[in-house]
Amino acid sequence: MAGLEIPTWDPETAxxxxxxxxxxxxxxxxxxxxxxxxxxYLMKLLVGGDADAR
Amino acid sequence: xxxxxxxxxxxxxxSPEMLALFVGFGLVVGxxxxxxxxxxxxxxxxxxxxxxxEPSVAVGSGMAFVFGTAVIATLKHHDLxxxxxxxxxxxxTGTTIGIEAGRASVYYLxxxxxxxxxxxxxxxxxxxxxxxxxxxxxxxxxxxGGIDHEAADKDLDEYEIPEIxxxxxQTVRIPPxxxxxxxxxxxxxxxxxxxxxxxLLSGFLGVGxxxxxxxxxxYAIGVPVPVAVGTDLFEIVFSGGLGSxxxxxxxxxxxxxxxxxxxxxxxxxxxxxxxxxxxxxxxxKIYFGGMLLIGAVAVGIGEIGSYLGNPTLELLGLVLVIGAxxxxxxxxxxxxxxxxxxxxxxxxxxxx
Numbered sequence: 001m002a003g004l005e006i007p008t009w010d011p012e013t014a015x016x017x018x019x020x021x022x023x024x025x026x027x028x029x030x031x032x033x034x035x036x037x038x039x040x041y042l043m044k045l046l047v048g049g050d051a052d053a054r
Numbered sequence: 055x056x057x058x059x060x061x062x063x064x065x066x067x068x069s070p071e072m073l074a075l076f077v078g079f080g081l082v083v084g085x086x087x088x089x090x091x092x093x094x095x096x097x098x099x100x101x102x103x104x105x106x107x108e109p110s111v112a113v114g115s116g117m118a119f120v121f122g123t124a125v126i127a128t129l130k131h132h133d134l135x136x137x138x139x140x141x142x143x144x145x146x147t148g149t150t151i152g153i154e155a156g157r158a159s160v161y162y163l164x165x166x167x168x169x170x171x172x173x174x175x176x177x178x179x180x181x182x183x184x185x186x187x188x189x190x191x192x193x194x195x196x197x198x199g200g201i202d203h204e205a206a207d208k209d210l211d212e213y214e215i216p217e218i219x220x221x222x223x224q225t226v227r228i229p230p231x232x233x234x235x236x237x238x239x240x241x242x243x244x245x246x247x248x249x250x251x252x253x254l255l256s257g258f259l260g261v262g263x264x265x266x267x268x269x270x271x272x273y274a275i276g277v278p279v280p281v282a283v284g285t286d287l288f289e290i291v292f293s294g295g296l297g298s299x300x301x302x303x304x305x306x307x308x309x310x311x312x313x314x315x316x317x318x319x320x321x322x323x324x325x326x327x328x329x330x331x332x333x334x335x336x337x338x339k340i341y342f343g344g345m346l347l348i349g350a351v352a353v354g355i356g357e358i359g360s361y362l363g364n365p366t367l368e369l370l371g372l373v374l375v376i377g378a379x380x381x382x383x384x385x386x387x388x389x390x391x392x393x394x395x396x397x398x399x400x401x402x403x404x405x406x
Contacts, residue, residue: 007296007299007300007303008303010299010302010303013299013302013303013307014299016302016307016309017118017121017295017298017299017302017307019309019313020118020121020122020298020307020309020312020313020316021121021122021125021295023122023313023316023317024121024122024123024125024126024316024320025125025129027126027316027317027320027321028125028126028129028130028320031320031321031324035324043394046391046394047391047394047395047398
C-alpha cells in the first residue's frame with residue numbers, strides 16, 4: 001500500500017498552491033470592492049426603484 | 055517556471071469552452087455554498103470524474119477548489135468574529151493525518167485500477183445519504199442540513215449545548231481538557247477523533263468535509279453553530295491547503311480547472327450569502343436534498359455508462375448532476391428577486 005507521506009519542499013507545487021491562495025484573496029477583495037461600487041446600481045436594476053443593496 | 059506552471063498545469067491547455075463551463079459551474083456551486091453553507095465541493099469531483107479526468111486529478115483539483123473557497127469564506131467569518139483559532143489548531147493535526155491516509159488510499163486504489171469505481175460508489179452513498187437526510191428534515195420542517203440562518207444571527211452566549219454533547223463532555227474526560235469559545239470544556243481527544251474521521255473523508259473524496267464536521271463539532275464537541283461554521287472553514291484552509299499540496303506534488307491539481315471554478319464560485323458565494331438575508335432557507339432546502347439525491351443517481355448512471363462503455367449514459371449522468379445544481383441555484387435567485395420585488399411593492403403600497 002502507498003505509505004503515508006511527509007510533505008517535501010517542492011517549489012513548483014508551492015507556486016501552484018500559492019497562486020490559488022493569491023487568486024482567492026484577490027477575488028475576495030476584488031468582488032468586495034465591485035459589490036460596494038455596483039451593488040446599489042445592480043439592485044435598482046433587478047428590483048427597480050430605491051431598494052438598498054443587502 | 056511560470057510557463058511550465060501555466061502550460062503544464064493546463065490553464066492554457068484548457069479550451070475556452072471548458073473555461074466557460076468551469077466558470078459557470080463555479081458560479082452555480084458558489085450560489086449553493088453561499089446560501090446553504092455546505093455542498094460546495096459535493097458536485098465538483100463527480101462532475102470532473104464524469105468529464106473523464108483521472109481520479110487523482112478530479113479529487114486533487116476538487117480539493118484545491120475547496121481550499122480556495124475556504125480561504126474566501128474564512129476571511130468573511132474572521133471579520134464577523136466567528137473563528138475559534140484554538141479549536142482549529144487542535145483539529146489540524148487529526149485532520150492532516152486523516153487526509154494523508156485518505157490520499158494514500160486513492161493512489162493505492164488507482165494503482166489497482168479501482169479508484170474511479172470506488173470513489174464513485176462512495177459518492178453515491180454519500181450524496182444519497184446526505185440528500186435523504188436533508189430532504190427528510192426539510193419535509194419535517196425542523197431545519198437541519200446546512201446553516202440555520204436565524205440561529206447564525208444569535209449571540210454565542212444564547213446557544214444551548216445539545217444533550218449528546220453534554221453527555222460526551224461529562225463521559226470522555228481524558229486529559230488534556232481545553233476550554234473553547236462559548237464556554238465549552240472538552241477533551242482534546244474528542245476533538246482529534248472528530249478531526250481524523252472527517253480528514254479521512256476529505257482525503258479520499260476531495261471534499262471539505264464540512265457537512266460532517268459541522269454537525270460533529272455541534273453535537274460531539276458542543277460549540278455554537280456560527281463558531282462551528284467559521285472554525286470549520288479556518289480548518290479547511292489548512293487541511294485543504296496541505297491536501298492540495300500533496301495532490302499537486304503527484305500532478306493531481308490542474309490550475310486550468312481550479313482557477314475558473316474559483317473565479318465563478320467567489321461571485322456566486324456572495325450572491326448566495328446575500329440571498330440568505332431575503333429568503334427562508336427551509337422552503338428551498340427540499341430542493342437541495344433533491345439535488346443531492348439526483349446527484350447520487352447521476353454518478354451511478356455515469357459509472358454504469360463508463361462500465362458498459364456507453365457514452366450516452368455517461369453524458370446523461372453529467373447533464374443530470376450539473377442540471378440539478380443549476381435548477382436549485384436558479385430557484386434561489388428567482389425566489390430572492392421575487393421576494394425583494396414583493397417587499398418593495400408592499401413598501402410602496404404602505405407609503406401610498
